[in-house]
Amino acid sequence: MRKIFLGPPNSGKGTYSSRIAPILGIPHISTGDLFRENLKNETEIGMKVKEIMDAGGLVSDDITIQIVKDRLCQEDCKDGFILDGFPRTLGQAEALLEITDLDAVVNIEVPMEVLMDRMSGRITCKDCGKIYHARNFPPKKEGVCDVCNGDVVKRAEDNEETIKTRLELYNKETQPLIDFYKNKDLLFNINSTESPEKVVPLILRTLMKR
Numbered sequence: 760m761r762k763i764f765l766g767p768p769n770s771g772k773g774t775y776s777s778r779i780a781p782i783l784g785i786p787h788i789s790t791g792d793l794f795r796e797n798l799k800n801e802t803e804i805g806m807k808v809k810e811i812m813d814a815g816g817l818v819s820d821d822i823t824i825q826i827v828k829d830r831l832c833q834e835d836c837k838d839g840f841i842l843d844g845f846p847r848t849l850g851q852a853e854a855l856l857e858i859t860d861l862d863a864v865v866n867i868e869v870p871m872e873v874l875m876d877r878m879s880g881r882i883t884c885k886d887c888g889k890i891y892h893a894r895n896f897p898p899k900k901e902g903v904c905d906v907c908n909g910d911v912v913k914r915a916e917d918n919e920e921t922i923k924t925r926l927e928l929y930n931k932e933t934q935p936l937i938d939f940y941k942n943k944d945l946l947f948n949i950n951s952t953e954s955p956e957k958v959v960p961l962i963l964r965t966l967m968k969r
């Protein structure tokens with residue numbers, strides 16, 4: 760069970776993959792989370808990627824591929840994994856082919872206006888990474904995470920300028936991966952305008968067909 764969740768920023772791929780991975784009994788691996796962990800722990804990688812992440816840019820393929828390679832070598836990945844946010848460039852997709860084979864790529868599709876609304880309202884727990892929406896899905900107590908009591912804040916990379924950069928980069932660098940995986944007969948398109956309660960079972964049913 761080696762799966763990728765593809766989709767533009769704020770398409771919900773993080774929410775879906777983090778819910779589906781425990782159901783399938785495999786780890787959910789988000790490169791964004793791996794980089795944020797490095798930032799938090801002030802590692803050498805964290806120092807290198809901070810500026811790029813704050814500006815909404817893409818971390819270099821070299822650093823990103825290495826961090827994924829190291830993670831996929833760990834014991835918990837032996838029966839599979841869901842990769843969320845990787846690959847994001849053709850270079851990364853080609854490198855991943857050398858590291859492992861895949862059985863499905865789930866492509867999350869969302870109309871642009873829905874994406875913009877989600878992105879502008881996104882707030883995140885600094886400690887556990889749970890994602891909320893300031894208007895549509897706020898934490899029960901303002902600024903406090905329902906799950907771990909951590910601070911819920913707007914991430915530096917969720918401002919308007921950065922959102923624009925991230926969408927442009929997605930269109931230029933990541934969208935070509937849709938055809939890349941379609942040509943390998945691995946792609947499943949999922950419309951994600953409904954709530955996770957409806958989309959998660961839809962994805963699971965789709966994956967069962969594989």
Ligand code: AMP
Pocket residue numbers: 768789790791792794811812813815816817818819823843844845846847848851916925
């Ligand atoms: P995410 O949480 O997936 O939106 O990722 C947050 C940030 O981490 C991105 O805006 C990039 O700066 C960086 N990042 C995450 N995954 C990748 C990747 N596959 N390639 C390059 N940069 C990445």
